[in-house]
Amino acid sequence: MPADTSLSPLMAATTHWLTRAYPAGSGALQRSLAEAQARQAVTVAAWLRYPTDLDAQLVALTGPGGSGRLDWITGADAHCEDEERDDVWRCWVDEVVASWAACLLTTPSLASAAVAALASTEHADAVPVAFRRLTDPAVDDRCAAALLRHPDLLAPIADLHRPGLLDCLGADTALTG
Template sequence: MLTDLSPLIAATARWLTGAYPPAGGALASALCEAQARQAVTAAARLRYPTDIDAGLVTMAGPGGAGRLDWITGADRADDHPAEEWAWRTWVDEVVASWAAALLTDAELAGLAVTALADADHTTDAAAEFRRLLDPDDGDRRAAALLRHPDLLAPVAELHHGQLLDRLTPGRSLAA
């Protein structure tokens, strides 16, 4: 059973950077993609923490970008040849939602990376997710749309409660 989340991570990061494109040239594009990929990687590891979880999603498929496109008003796949849009079937709505929340809330991103470090028993999580946790001015300029809380709110709010449940088990429902 395939347990590699790389296709899901790549497709979901690509969707995010397409829906919220970088501001600038090639360097800005690379910086924006790095931030999206770090957020999506953290979200995917939280969503699918075991090999069994990863295997099941790779076997069943993550669901695709249809609902996300509708929410954001993105282009429809009907307007383009299928081979140009096949990657979109690997977009995971929950992972995209969680990644959007992490990109727009530094405290939540810190909780997520801490949870990953605790689960993996590693000390390098902060370094691995540096652009997510501590973006510099260049990162912020490059990903101005990708980190804009008002623009990402419709996506981030889709599964925000599930992310909070994952990061803060036993939290009060009134919180």
């Protein structure tokens, strides 16, 4: 099974979590633009976190861990109805991928370095994607994802696993500015 297929549930759930935790403005276009940015950040983060087909298949087999701690940090667990808290999609959220995606959404230099680092993964030839909405967002993209790209709002999530992302990229803290 190709890695991009193995990671699909993880990427969909993590994207869904990010767009629910940091919603776009009103309107279908703004929601779509914010979701596209979140999806690109999550895709890059997931491909870096699970760089080989075997890595992707292993996480698909064992599961990524769920959104419990992320919900607690953002306070989302306090606003969940009991049946919503038990949604199956939440168990497919990957905390590290969400954290790395938050780093990429809030730090353009990290986003560019991460996209460049994809060349060393087995996913490099999976799909020709430019990740433009992540690395070079237009004004409409930024407006649509104002909460999703706000460094102060995402800091509690981004800071969880930022050192791991920097290590993965072979980067230092200079890229985080």
